[in-house]
Amino acid sequence: MKPTMLVEEGDIVKLGQPLFEDKKNPGVLFTSPAGGKVESINRGERRILQSIVIEIGREEEAIEFNKYSYEELDSVSSEEIRAQLISSGMWTSFRTRPYSKIPAIDSKPSNIFVSILDTNPLSPNPETIIDLDRDSFLLGLHVIKNLITCPIHVCSGENSSIEIQSDDRIILHEFSGPHPAGLVGTQMHYISPASPSNVNWTIGYQDIISIGKLFNTGKLDVQRIVSLAGPQVNKPSYVKTRVGACTDELTAGELTPRENRIISGSVISGREAIGPHAYLGRYHNQISVVAEPNSKDREFMNWLTPGSRKFSKIPLFLSSLFPKKIFKFKALMNGSDRPIVPIGVYEEVLPFNILAAMLLRNIVLMDTEKIQALGGLELDEEDLSLCSFVCPGKYDFGSLLRAGLTKIEVEG
Incomplete structure (x- = not known):
């Protein structure tokens, strides 16, 4: 991504106002997840954009978009839906396979995949979150159905409590088993593998809820419900926050005192949230926290020890005799x-x-x-x-x- 900045430090922005456009993907807008003052624009080596920090104002102003009822959406053209998704910044909810990039604004996929099954370690239950606003989720699906005439594959766990009406366009699938059964890549592999001639799009279930709210209320919804969990979290819980929230603030007073590693996303596939990156990622639904290793954690020739408290995929340690044993992992290789x-x-x-x-x-x-x-x-x-x-x-x-x-x- 190569941004064309549309704001500067010190500017006052509204919720949903464009912050920058992607030069490499013309027309794709990234909008503000908050209304307030642009406090800082952080750049790294070669002036690569790292983050934009916005101080939320007391009276948070928001850009107003068109709003529709469920029935009115059927008379709205796909071009109008596409235009609203682009102008609101919700077009960035979609990602392509291959390459996992935001699609071009005039492109169309062969399939769209939605996973309402999350098997990542300590992840929130998608069905619990969808149940809180089921109507917006169903409306969001309806918007996507009217956007593009391609199959929409909704993948859930077995015996899902989310009632979705399937038809010739919305196709339901059930998956079971441990991680990575909940990854959209796994689901795609068994339904319609991605290739240059079969480009699929994916979108998260919370983004579908946000799209439903956008078209129902005319206001950009940036709410996120995430899990805050890990060996270093005192009381693992669900947290209601917003896209791009400061992870330092979300974890303040919640962690066991020692040097910890805060991760935006899953502990096995997320990124470290530190410095200019200490914010909830655009596509993340969880915050994971593990202890940083210290000198006491490193053992000389530890592979020679019995290892009753050590994990190994191969039967190297005594712990392999207890396959259901729960381990307290650290950020140690x-x-x-x-x-x-x-x-x-x-x-x-x-x-x-x-x-x-x-x-x-x-x-x-x-x-x-x-x-x-x-x-x-x-x-x-x-x-x-x-x-x-x-x-x-x-x-x-x-x-x-x-x-x-x-x-x-x-x-x-």
């Missing part, structure tokens, strides 16, 4: 970088019909032709998070995959 060893651990956590070890090897080697041939274009960083977690070689496959996808997109 438990080892250094080493070669990839194909001993079957990747295949156990990547439920795709692909050659996992071969694909991961070529991702590390950055062999873009083989990445494409082996199904790498279906994947996003989160799809490989468990592979990174169990990797004996300590590789971060997510960041390596992103580098490979970027190279493929640029070079073709």
Whole structure:
């Protein structure tokens, strides 16, 4: 993304007012999640935009958009719906597969995927959140249905309590099992795998609620209900906040005193929320907190110890005799970088019909032709998070995959 800034530090902005436009994706607007004063615009190396900080005003003004009833939406054209999604900034809710990018404003997908099943560690239950505003969720689905004439795949867990009327356009699917059953990449793989000739879009369930509220009230909805959880959280809970909220403020007084790592998103696929990035991510529904390792946590030749309190995917420690044991994880790698060893651990956590070890090897080697041939274009960083977690070689496959996808997109 390369932003064209539409505001400066010190400007007063309204909720829903455009902050910048993406030069690489013309017409895509990123709007303000709050009304108030632009306190700072943080940039990193090569002036890469990191964050825009807005001090919320006492009287939060908001941009007004068109509003419709459920019945009126049927007479609204897809062009009008598209225009409102773009102007409000809600177009950024959509992401493409391949590449996990915001789609061009004039593009159309082969399928749209909505997952109302979240199997990430300590994630909130989507059905609990949808139940709080079921009407807005159903209205949001109706808006998307009227936007584009393609199948909309709604993926839930078994025996879902969310009643959605299926038809020739809205197709319901049930998934079960441990993580990554709730990832949209897994669901897409079994329903309609993404490829350059079969471009799918994904959208989060809370964004669908926000779209429903936008078209019903005429005001941009930026509410987020997230889980605040992890070994270092005193009282894990659901927190009602907004997109881009300060994670330092959300965790203040909630953590066990010691040096902690606050993560926006899942502990296995989120990003560290620190400094100019200490804010709730646009696509995240949880805040995870684990302890930072200290000198006492590092043990010399710890692989020689019985390890009754240590986790390993392979039966290396005594703890493997207790498969349901719960561990208190820290931000410790438990080892250094080493070669990839194909001993079957990747295949156990990547439920795709692909050659996992071969694909991961070529991702590390950055062999873009083989990445494409082996199904790498279906994947996003989160799809490989468990592979990174169990990797004996300590590789971060997510960041390596992103580098490979970027190279493929640029070079073709």
